[in-house]
Amino acid sequence: MNQKQLLRPVADAAALSAPLANYNTADAVEFLNTLELQRAAETLAALSLPRAVKMLEAPELHRSGELVAALPPARAAALLGLMADDRATDIVHELDEEERARLIPLLGNEARQTIQKLLSYPPNTAGALMTTEFVAVPATWTVAQTLQHIRQVERTRETVYAIYVLDPANQQLQQVVTMRRLITGLPEESILDVAQVNPPVMVDAQMDQEDVARLIRRHDLLAIPVVDAQQHMLGIVTVDDILDALIEESTEDAHKFGGMEALDKPYMQIGFFEMLRKRAGWLSVLFVGEMLTASAMQHYEDELARAVVLTLFIPLIMSSGGNSGSQATSLLIRSLALRELRLRDWWKVALREVPTGMVLGAILGCLAIVRIVIWQLGGFHDYGEHWILLAITIGAALVGIVTFGSLSGSMLPFILKRLGFDPASASAPFVATLVDVTGLVIYFSIAAMILHGTLL
Template structure:
């Protein structure tokens, strides 16, 4: 087996001008390795390598490249080369690329397509931005129910090269209405004279062109399919969506949710590519909102200014108290948003979630409360006078406050995503920092309420 060439080897061949040797070497590499090699090279070397690839291989590599690399190639390759690659690309991958480019550039590129490919591309771009229609490809194998297995296999040999996948074949009538989908293994195991209708069970899962892409992700996950048909309102088969496109959308959705959970807007470009001004714009808004929220913490502390003045020792435990509530809220938020993303929870489960978090928050709070109480008692024994003569009361204040704040943080963190979903907003917007800020303010009220309960008549 020939060892895989390293980036250094490729660069060395380019610098030495051994382009013929490099061209032969590149032809022997699988698509995945070529993609990795190109993305690890500098821009100049990337172009040289790509220009040396034959058209079919170049198209396969191009489809898997990062969108930024694709855009770099489109800006630097000849018009003929661009037209050849775009015409060879699968329609769904071409649509994903064109969505990423400026409108004036897209108009120019669309004009370079052949008439059939231009018609398909404009049709896909005509669907709503986040709809299934933007993901589908019209490249599939359609068969008739009166055909024999032998006719189906002959049809695959003749037209299968243009199909996105051969794993599933689609049975349609003369009007193009979808009747069934059948896995290829059924035909491979059946006799050549068996009719397609004898293999049909007319049970199939379908998508609609206007359906939201997130719904399609859930349908793929529940049905364990590598491809699903897309139909019109009349049931006519328009195209198919394959698992590779769904995985790409899933990655984009997860990335967006994680970025929002961190307390910023989702980035439109990779981290290292987004302009500094864009980065600041995406992050500044949330930081300002969170800062304003935290200002209410100072307001709450000002409300209890007299209590703090009388018992300065209470101020020592404020960071401990509010951080515990914020951490509990962040945990609950992350768990609920992920469960909703995976389809494990719906809005109708809100009462089950609340009951579960009531029990969980109470037990977690009790654990932290005991730890906080023991810490104060231990320090009072090791360092007598550290917390004064009422250290037991201070210990109970901290312990019960932790129970209340952790319980409240768990409830806020679990209910807020469901509330936002009910209002039609993105649940990920209830980011961990936002929940932590909310719990910080309310946590102070809980803490000083317990302080008044246990210390009234002594320190207060």
Template sequence: MNLTLLNRAGARNPSSVLDGFNAADSVEFLNGRPSGEAVTILGHLPLPRAAEILSQPELERAPDLLSALPDAKATRLLAALADDRAADVVGGMNVAHRAAILRRLAPPARAAIEKLLAYPEGTAGAIMTAAFIAVPETATVGETLALVRRGDGRQAVYAVAILDAPGGRLLRMATLRGLISAAPDDSVLAAAPDADPVSVVPLTPREDVARLIRRHDLLALPVVDADRHVLGLVAVDDVIDALIAEQTEDVHKFGGMGALDQPYSRVGFLPMIGKRAGWLSVLFLSEMLTASAMQHYSDELEKAVVLTLFIPLIMSSGGNSGSQATSLLVRSLALGEVRLRDWWRVALREMPTGIVLGAILGCIGVLRIAVWQYAGLFDYGPHWELIALTVAAALVGIVTFGSLAGSMLPFALKALRFDPANASAPFVATLVDVTGLVIYFSIATLILRGTVL
């Protein structure tokens, strides 16, 4: 749909193309339109409707769309957003646009956004909303619900903070369910659990925030300072959005490439090459060590060419076992199921696991060689039993090494303060490929010396 058709469909009001669309459908529609058309539609929408759409994290190019709107409209739109979403949008703008639009905001709104932007990415402070409802402990349930009803729609209403009267420190957290279930004349404390509320500080990693919300079945988690003054709330939907973005980044890293900061269809040709070429070159250079290892054992290969038949089998089995272990440990570290100090427990677990898995593959390898030999499908020579034993022993050694290497590498990266997701499956596979060849030919030299070699 070009802009002319858009105007015709909208009967001189481009925003009418979204009539009957809910916010999610509107976002999907705008994501599929060129930037100019999306800006035109957004600019003609009533302020509440435009703010509702801009509030959706799924809206692509939100910073660019807001930057392209007239100054007055962009300022009003930004002021209508919740502080955390406004900070997300402003944070994606270039420095010049960011400074310009912040200058046009009212001082309180500007201060709230700048405060959120100051927190490091990936922390509770960076994803919390500073617009929340708080009441003193002397308030009643009826007064609290009246305050909720008078809200302007920007506050997080998953829960209400109850503050102690003298110092304004966090005392309890009341849920909406608790408030609705209590009598209007009851104290607001009657609508809150009789226990200290779970809270975090601004620099708490968002993964820890997600674990606490899941563990305690919360809809919102208060963020407090050292004196337990409430700075904001992290809502469950904000955590979900943040974790989806982080998991997307990890998946890209697991594939052996740089993380994309835009949807696949929006990434240009050259940026895509840049994201993929670096890691691909590193892996290619690493794989050159495989050629060096094979050159080192060239004499053995000349004497027993049959050994080359099993090189793909050996290399892939070690890489696969390493990739399995890496995937398990990266996820377990992210969820807090294991910690750095647990590395030795993991090693003790992966060692017998690798031996058993290698033995299973070794038995399958021996069976395959025996069937092919007896069925006349291929002649492995008079010492085929030793060839089969070599393959089986090599598989045990390589799968065990792959499991250990794949499980320990995420610990090493985390100890060095790198993202464990960088221990991607291709990287582990490359590492195990090189060492697997050394293990394979070393075992072959020991078993086949004096016969095939």
């Protein structure tokens, strides 16, 4: 887009911003998301700097990076410089190398250094999520001095609900004071007198965001300090930032669990060919896997020719094994994500899933036997003179297949995690494909044992 198109006369700017005049920030963001990129960028350029900053800071705003890239460089740099450091860094992350090289030199020294520092931390870590805009005061201050300082800086801080008390000698984090304790303290009291009793909870910049979230939840915090090896404060991770990050991560896991690559944009903003690329890879892998199912059936072609009745129950057998495997995988992925289980617990899970699978298989097997008996005696279908043996075969096969499905579905997340992959990659379709192939082998092996000398 030609950037000169964004330099509208005042009348045009007023016309562009008019639709947002009566909207709060959330509604204005939703409206901006409905506009085409060029129109959205023109509207953003027409807004006052404070209003535009609020909208860009909203995590619900789509195409933030594209919008900033479409603005005139001076305007884009001004907005990034006024934004919260962590959110500005997120937007810079979305820009390509050329756009970064164009915009970062235009930022003020402090903003530029902060953003470059935050960009250096690995994704999904405390360092990548943190903001450097926090309230910190020396331990020698009084309550009155601290309150006066907050009045002066509160507009430039991410949050003022936690005040971080630093040792004036070495600048190490010494204590944390909540706003509630601060305003209930006497003006002449030392800031340390109203600080919390327990040592402050802090994290390393390299800590994974899931571990950060767990600490925030465990200690019921609104923000958690990020420190270096000498306990010097680097920044804070706020609860809203960690929630946004975890929502994004859970969305990625949901996509992976559905058997596709994670989408990095809202569904309606994904191009046709990009959507094909995201879905075709895994779908092709699963298709190749299902070819093994066809190969397994070809291996038992003679048995199928002699006992065609066995084919009637193949869908039942395959779906039951896949369903049990998907259940176990879902449970284990969630438990591993919440750290309810560790890799070393795999054998405990195996000992638990084997009897669970056997009982579940027995339940399904009994239901299958009852169904065959009712259909045979009720005259709905004739399964032949050996229908009792057929019913026993189906029941026994379901016990074996559901047990195998539960065991393999529970072990696969452990294997992937041990190999360094995301356990969410153990998608339900992937587990179902695995169990389909082995399920046929189990089914026909049991049929060969029970029906040998009769149907086979």
